[in-house]
Amino acid sequence: MNEILRKRVLAEGVVEFDIDAPLVARKRKAGQFIVLRINEQGERIPLTIADAWPRKGIIRIVFQVVGKTTEHLATLGEGDSLQDVVGPLGKPTHIERFGTVVCIGGGIGIAPIYPIAKALKGARNGVISIIGARTKELLIMEKEMARTSHQLLISTDDGSYGHHGFVTDVLKNLIDSGTSIDQVFAVGPVIMMKMICKLTRTHDLPTIVSLNPIMVDATGMCGACRVEVGGETKFACVDGPEFDGHRVNFDGLIKRQRMYLDQEKVSWEAYHKGKQEEHSRLGE
Amino acid sequence: MSESPNAIFSSLEINVDRLMEPLKKKKEKIPRQRIPGQNPEDRIHNFNEVPYGFTPEVAILEATRCIMCKKPKCVDGCPVEIDIPAFIKLIQEGDFLGAARKIKEDNALPAICGRVCPQEDQCELVCVLGIKGEPVAIGALERFAADYERNTGRVEVPEIAPPTGKRVAVVGSGPAGLTVAGELAKKGHQVTIFEALHKTGGVLVYGIPEFRLPKSIVQAEVDYVKSMGVQIKTNAVIGKIQTVNDLLKNGYHAVFLGTGAGLPYFMNIPGENLNGVYSANEYLTRSNLMKAYLFPQYDTPIARSRRVAVIGGGNVAMDSARTALRLGAEEVQIVYRRSRKEMPARIEEIERAEEEGIIFNLLTNPKRMLGNEEGWVTGMECLKMELGEPDSSGRRRPVPIPGSEFMMEADTVVVAIGNGPNPLVPNTTPGLKTSKWGNILADQDTARTSKRRVWAGGDIVLGAATVILAMGEGKKAARSIHAYLMGKK
Ligand SMILES: Cc1cc2nc3c(=O)[nH]c(=O)nc-3n(C[C@H](O)[C@H](O)[C@H](O)COP(=O)(O)OP(=O)(O)OC[C@H]3O[C@@H](n4cnc5c(N)ncnc54)[C@H](O)[C@@H]3O)c2cc1C
Numbered sequence: 001m002n003e004i005l006r007k008r009v010l011a012e013g014v015v016e017f018d019i020d021a022p023l024v025a026r027k028r029k030a031g032q033f034i035v036l037r038i039n040e041q042g043e044r045i046p047l048t049i050a051d052a053w054p055r056k057g058i059i060r061i062v063f064q065v066v067g068k069t070t071e072h073l074a075t076l077g078e079g080d081s082l083q084d085v086v087g088p089l090g091k092p093t094h095i096e097r098f099g100t101v102v103c104i105g106g107g108i109g110i111a112p113i114y115p116i117a118k119a120l121k122g123a124r125n126g127v128i129s130i131i132g133a134r135t136k137e138l139l140i141m142e143k144e145m146a147r148t149s150h151q152l153l154i155s156t157d158d159g160s161y162g163h164h165g166f167v168t169d170v171l172k173n174l175i176d177s178g179t180s181i182d183q184v185f186a187v188g189p190v191i192m193m194k195m196i197c198k199l200t201r202t203h204d205l206p207t208i209v210s211l212n213p214i215m216v217d218a219t220g221m222c223g224a225c226r227v228e229v230g231g232e233t234k235f236a237c238v239d240g241p242e243f244d245g246h247r248v249n250f251d252g253l254i255k256r257q258r259m260y261l262d263q264e265k266v267s268w269e270a271y272h273k274g275k276q277e278e279h280s281r282l283g284e
Numbered sequence: 285m286s287e288s289p290n291a292i293f294s295s296l297e298i299n300v301d302r303l304m305e306p307l308k309k310k311k312e313k314i315p316r317q318r319i320p321g322q323n324p325e326d327r328i329h330n331f332n333e334v335p336y337g338f339t340p341e342v343a344i345l346e347a348t349r350c351i352m353c354k355k356p357k358c359v360d361g362c363p364v365e366i367d368i369p370a371f372i373k374l375i376q377e378g379d380f381l382g383a384a385r386k387i388k389e390d391n392a393l394p395a396i397c398g399r400v401c402p403q404e405d406q407c408e409l410v411c412v413l414g415i416k417g418e419p420v421a422i423g424a425l426e427r428f429a430a431d432y433e434r435n436t437g438r439v440e441v442p443e444i445a446p447p448t449g450k451r452v453a454v455v456g457s458g459p460a461g462l463t464v465a466g467e468l469a470k471k472g473h474q475v476t477i478f479e480a481l482h483k484t485g486g487v488l489v490y491g492i493p494e495f496r497l498p499k500s501i502v503q504a505e506v507d508y509v510k511s512m513g514v515q516i517k518t519n520a521v522i523g524k525i526q527t528v529n530d531l532l533k534n535g536y537h538a539v540f541l542g543t544g545a546g547l548p549y550f551m552n553i554p555g556e557n558l559n560g561v562y563s564a565n566e567y568l569t570r571s572n573l574m575k576a577y578l579f580p581q582y583d584t585p586i587a588r589s590r591r592v593a594v595i596g597g598g599n600v601a602m603d604s605a606r607t608a609l610r611l612g613a614e615e616v617q618i619v620y621r622r623s624r625k626e627m628p629a630r631i632e633e634i635e636r637a638e639e640e641g642i643i644f645n646l647l648t649n650p651k652r653m654l655g656n657e658e659g660w661v662t663g664m665e666c667l668k669m670e671l672g673e674p675d676s677s678g679r680r681r682p683v684p685i686p687g688s689e690f691m692m693e694a695d696t697v698v699v700a701i702g703n704g705p706n707p708l709v710p711n712t713t714p715g716l717k718t719s720k721w722g723n724i725l726a727d728q729d730t731a732r733t734s735k736r737r738v739w740a741g742g743d744i745v746l747g748a749a750t751v752i753l754a755m756g757e758g759k760k761a762a763r764s765i766h767a768y769l770m771g772k773k
């Protein structure tokens with residue numbers, strides 16, 4: 001169980017795993033995620049189910065190396081197994097025939113927006129997707145996104161590919177050009193989602209965002225993942241992770257995501273020190 | 285002094301005659317035996333268990349205090365009606381394994397109950413010796429017998445009835461679920477437990493700290509249940525991976541819901557979502573289940589605090605406060621809105637907390653939490669309270685004293701004001717009736733719910749209660765499930 005069947009490096013520091021998880025593959029819907037633990041000492045971390053093949057019993061995750069756990073995860077390879085995989089967690093995306101939808105994915109946010117776009121296309125929406133990255137080399141899943149969108153727009157912060165600028169700029173151009181839009185979905189760095197919502201609010205465009213607060217159990221038992229939506233406290237793991245972006249307190253989320261910065265550094269350093277020692281031992 | 289019971293048992297040739305000496309003395313002269321343990325100065329720096337437990341000599345001495353009542357009151361006080369004089373008699377005779385087996389006829393988890401049962405409100409409350417002096421230390425004796433059995437490695441697998449071909453799904457692996465599973469496995473049914481977390485045991489593993497209930501003991505009890513043929517599927521969130529209806533459709537003849545009271549309540553006051561403000565569930569889960577106290581050897585972090593305020597007066601609050609101390613806090617305060625007398629925590633735990641230097645701010649209630657620019661909590665504005673008329677719970681209602689606001693500094697706040705039922709299973713199970721608080725409604729005698737082939741028990745039905753009550757519910761449900769399974773062809 002939980003064996004990594006296939007590994008691909010999509011960009012520097014971005015890795016895709018296909019994992020053997022038959023029950024999860026059968027049940028999961030767009031917008032849902034898993035929690036995994038690498039080993040007995042490991043932290044529980046949430047990752048979106050980017051795709052699934054129910055008949056083969058496979059789920060796909062795409063993750064970016066940002067700290068100790070994701071870095072360790074990236075060192076695993078085909079044939080390795082994860083200690084724990086729990087899911088599918090969170091509420092599925094509300095899918096209906098909205099009309100024209102815009103799906104926006106920024107950076108690693110492209111991985112979670114992909115299943116949403118795919119489900120929306122399946123529900124016969126007109127799908128316009130906007131994906132962006134810092135630079136061309138970091139842009140992931142372009143082919144998949146092209147396949148699942150009627151129109152795919154691309155931006156890079158440094159102009160190395162597609163539009164020079166942010167995904168917000170592309171969305172703004174789209175709105176200004178008079179495209180009629182019925183619904184927006186946006187997943188990416190919190191600051192990106194905040195800027196998108198600022199823009200769509202002025203145009204009265206309903207916008208769903210997927211939030212990524214720090215989680216522990218992800219079953220509604222601890223409240224670590226609480227976020228403020230419309231002045232109320234919600235548990236993102238069970239009430240979300242998707243919410244009405246116009247009601248989310250993004251600044252609060254940004255602060256809560258930074259709660260363990262010091263210890264994350266300690267953890268990362270300890271991991272590297274351990275690896276170095278291992279290296280020098282093997283070198284002797 | 286810190287010699288473990290393990291070492292004592294293996295190194296000691298028990299000379300029963302010598303141990304029986306005290307019996308010949310006059311019984312009433314023997315005082316209630318104290319359980320030795322780590323002293324407060326040492327124990328606040330480690331997560332090891334606080335009391336060591338009785339040695340065989342002391343256990344026998346304590347057992348001889350029991351006057352073997354013909355109509356033992358103590359048994360009425362025990363929710364699972366353990367034959368207390370019978371097991372104490374076996375301890376008197378030095379037959380510790382016999383005592384353990386005697387207890388296990390009625391209670392499958394004696395090492396746990398002996399440690400965490402609120403004995404002072406149950407068996408020991410009504411022990412006749414308590415009228416004039418001090419009751420028999422029933423809990424400590426129960427713990428002793430169970431530890432002896434486990435440490436000598438002579439735990440017997442009970443007799444299992446021939447397979448009935450019936451399959452039962454148990455949702456949740458807390459004391460309620462484990463009890464149902466064990467009881468039904470003994471009757472020859474094929475039982476599978478589905479547990480949402482990666483470890484088995486419910487609150488026993490994620491909530492109650494190591495220094496009060498070592499996790500190796502929970503593991504031993506879980507292994508015991510497994511040894512009866514019970515299958516355990518961890519990482520299985522029912523309502524997500526499979527619904528109750530899926531289970532009923534996929535070949536399970538009956539389903540038991542023991543999902544506990546795992547939804548943390550917050551106070552809904554300003555500032556509660558600041559960094560450093562935890563629910564007790566999160567704080568304890570990080571420390572116990574994820575072993576954050578061993579960070580960075582274990583990956584999960586937890587706030588390393590200087591001044592901690594814990595809001596609440598129950599066991600959960602005491603556990604959080606004592607955990608904070610062990611994680612290195614310089615000052616830990618309990619903030620409780622009633623007086624010490626109304627505190628729901630066990631007296632023993634309150635006393636231990638006091639010994640460890642935890643400060644009790646009674647008749648105090650937070651009004652709001654304050655933070656700095658980074659969004660970290662820096663303190664709370666509190667109000668002094670006084671006790672007014674009794675409320676619906678029968679306790680005098682705390683009323684704020686106007687103008688009594690004061691500031692309390694804290695860089696970590698743990699909210700331990702209670703837990704409600706997790707709505708995941710009720711929300712995904714059509715036909716399952718709940719109370720207005722979200723607890724599953726179940727028949728008092730049979731634990732049957734409003735849905736056919738579905739039973740429920742433990743905290744999900746009772747609201748946050750106790751280990752032994754959850755087990756009692758489990759036994760009741762097992763009896764009813766067994767009758768149902770056998771009645772049906
Ligand atoms: C519902 C959800 C879906 C997600 N999907 C994806 C995805 O598909 N791909 C992807 O790359 N990332 C995803 N993430 C983010 C991912 O969980 C974090 O990047 C990961 O936990 C970082 O762990 P680390 O030990 O490598 O880094 P750390 O150094 O521990 O942390 C780096 C940052 O990640 C965040 N983080 C840390 N621990 C947790 C935790 N237990 N839970 C959530 N966030 C945490 C914090 O903001 C932290 O500052 C998702 C998060 C959520 C909540």
Ligand SMILES: Cc1cc2nc3c(=O)[nH]c(=O)nc-3n(C[C@H](O)[C@H](O)[C@H](O)COP(=O)(O)OP(=O)(O)OC[C@H]3O[C@@H](n4cnc5c(N)ncnc54)[C@H](O)[C@@H]3O)c2cc1C
Binds near residue numbers: 708
């Ligand atoms: C910190 C703390 C200290 C306590 N101290 C004491 C004490 O000293 N003495 C005492 O007698 N009692 C004490 N209690 C209370 C006691 O622990 C509980 O009453 C008891 O554990 C309830 O047992 P249960 O089996 O009903 O539920 P739980 O122990 O809560 O177990 C429920 C299990 O079900 C799982 N679950 C929930 N939903 C799902 C789902 N959808 N799918 C699969 N699994 C699911 C949970 O993960 C959990 O493992 C304490 C409680 C806490 C929190």
Ligand code: SF4
Binds near residue numbers: 426
């Ligand atoms: S189970 Fe609890 S109440 Fe019953 S005898 Fe043991 S300690 Fe007392």
Ligand code: SF4
Binds near residue numbers: 356357368420422
């Ligand atoms: S009531 Fe007390 S003295 Fe009497 S049998 Fe029970 S434990 Fe012994």
Ligand code: FES
Binds near residue numbers: 215218226235
């Ligand atoms: S992660 Fe624990 S409640 Fe959401």
